[in-house]
Amino acid sequence: MAEKINRVVLAYSGGLDTSVILKWLQVEYGCEVVTFTADLGQGEELEPVRGKAQMAGVKDEHIFIDDLREEFVRDYVFPMFRANAVYEGLYLLGTSIARPLISKRQIEIAHQVGADAVAHGATGKGNDQIRFELGYYALDPDIKVIAPWREWDLTSRTKLIEFAEAHHIPVSKDKRGEAPFSTDANLLHTSSEGKVLEDPWEETPDYVYSRTDNPEDAPDRPQYVEIDFEHGDPVAIDGDTLSPASLLAKLNDLGKTHGIGRLDLVENRFVGMKSRGMYETPGGTILLAAHRGIEQLTLDRGAMHLKDELMPRYAELIYNGLWFSPEREMLQAAVDHSQQDVTGTVRLKLYKGSVDVVGRKADVAFNLYSQDVVTFEDDAGAYDQRDAEGFIKLNALRLRLLGRRTR
Numbered sequence: 001m002a003e004k005i006n007r008v009v010l011a012y013s014g015g016l017d018t019s020v021i022l023k024w025l026q027v028e029y030g031c032e033v034v035t036f037t038a039d040l041g042q043g044e045e046l047e048p049v050r051g052k053a054q055m056a057g058v059k060d061e062h063i064f065i066d067d068l069r070e071e072f073v074r075d076y077v078f079p080m081f082r083a084n085a086v087y088e089g090l091y092l093l094g095t096s097i098a099r100p101l102i103s104k105r106q107i108e109i110a111h112q113v114g115a116d117a118v119a120h121g122a123t124g125k126g127n128d129q130i131r132f133e134l135g136y137y138a139l140d141p142d143i144k145v146i147a148p149w150r151e152w153d154l155t156s157r158t159k160l161i162e163f164a165e166a167h168h169i170p171v172s173k174d175k176r177g178e179a180p181f182s183t184d185a186n187l188l189h190t191s192s193e194g195k196v197l198e199d200p201w202e203e204t205p206d207y208v209y210s211r212t213d214n215p216e217d218a219p220d221r222p223q224y225v226e227i228d229f230e231h232g233d234p235v236a237i238d239g240d241t242l243s244p245a246s247l248l249a250k251l252n253d254l255g256k257t258h259g260i261g262r263l264d265l266v267e268n269r270f271v272g273m274k275s276r277g278m279y280e281t282p283g284g285t286i287l288l289a290a291h292r293g294i295e296q297l298t299l300d301r302g303a304m305h306l307k308d309e310l311m312p313r314y315a316e317l318i319y320n321g322l323w324f325s326p327e328r329e330m331l332q333a334a335v336d337h338s339q340q341d342v343t344g345t346v347r348l349k350l351y352k353g354s355v356d357v358v359g360r361k362a363d364v365a366f367n368l369y370s371q372d373v374v375t376f377e378d379d380a381g382a383y384d385q386r387d388a389e390g391f392i393k394l395n396a397l398r399l400r401l402l403g404r405r406t407r
Contacts, residue, residue: 005031008117008146009110011102011132012037014049017121019169020160021148022056025119029146034062036109038102041069041187041245064109068101069187073244076101076323077188081284081291082232082342083307083335085315090265092281092288093318094189099128100323103135107143117144124150127270131321138324181208187248189261189281200266200276211252211280215259215353222351224358225254227290229346232339234287248283255282258350270320286348286355293346293357298366303338310334341366 008025012018012035025033035053039046046065053063076097087093106118118136122128129147136143154160164171181195190211197204206214228236235241237250255261261282269275295304310331317328344362348355361367372382 003029003144005029005116005144005146007032007034007113007115008119009034009036009106009113009115010119011106011121012049012053013121014046014052016160016164016169016171019052019056020154020164020167021119021121022053022058023167023169024148024152024154024163025146026057028152031116032062033058034064034109034113034115036064036066036102036106038098038105039065039067039069040072040098040101041249042185044185062113066105068105069245070243072098072101073187073248077248077284078233078244079332079336080318081287082339083314083331084288084292084295084311085318086288086311087315087319088265088267090263091267091279091319092189092263092284093315094186094279094281094284095128095184095191096131096319096321097188097323098184098186099131099321100135103132104139107136107139110140110143117146119146119148122147122149125269125271125273126275127319127321130270134321135324183210185211187245187252188284189279191277191279193275193277197276197278204264204278208278209262209280212256212262212282213259215262218257218259218352222349223254223258224347224349225286226345226347227251227287228344229291229294230343232291232336232342234290248287251283251286253283254350255286255355258355259353260350260355261285262353286350289355289357290346290348291342293348293360294344294362295342296357297344297360297362297369298342299338300368307335307338 008031010022010033022033025031035058037046037049050063080097085093110118120132122132133145136145154163161171182193184191192208226238227234234247237247261280263279266274266276314331322328343366346357347359349358372379
């Protein structure tokens, strides 16, 4: 018999999985369910979620649909991009970075409504169960967590659909009349996995892509765009100052048009298995290139190289669900300190799936690039080339000693 729970807050999307979970919680635990739906810019109308929750018997005052787009980009996406975080050299962590905010708000609602527990729809094979639950426990060490995929006997998509039909839960179909592959979307990215994507040898079908136009069909003329940065964060596009969420949305539109940001990846999950997914991160791909472009002018070599050494560890912490860990906060402090002078403008060229930095500038207060020093023309004494001889000899000393050693 299930543990006695009076009230549970469910992370609820209104899709098949969480609709089944809502009913299953009511049946299995006999408890009151509070639904929480986060608007993270997934690009779909969320009000129908309210109607689905109401049809399942959830009280109006216990249906939470929160617009978190600005908080998501300002407090989670932008701090991550200050670090240039990329998991396994390719993945821009679009799903990973959304989970701590969802966990945070879910715990806040649980406290607000006096809930005994929180629940999520992540499977027992994936990373999201870890990300959600590490967030829950970091913010409320004593919270009860219900993870239906680890408890019930609905061990396949087929059984899930059978349960839904038995309880009169609508099952959506894709345009081919089949239950859709799994997708996750927010303002930063869209990910797809399962079904046709499970064979890593098979190319991703065109119908899977939803966030980017085919690069082959993108405009035949490149588009140039300028992004202004202040202290490591983007603040304007082509001189137009925008809020964090609006700025990322604008970059998404630009990236979509030019087919930028597609990634077919086989990654190493935290639970130990490899998985294949398809990611679309149009605005984030542009933003990463732009941020690295302005750092080239404004960030000291030692700081830049240290950041690049720390970045894989930082990215792994986010991927593994450790946003609220002290080590991530320590690394964030170091990253944020490095961004104090990362201010200037980057010009980028967008063309058929590619994004290239073609110009960058910064005021003298932030700029470490000296044309007077680096020029191949007369530098008027700004750099004495004779100094290089002693520098080289000192650095070569150990190599020369090694070379003279007899074996």
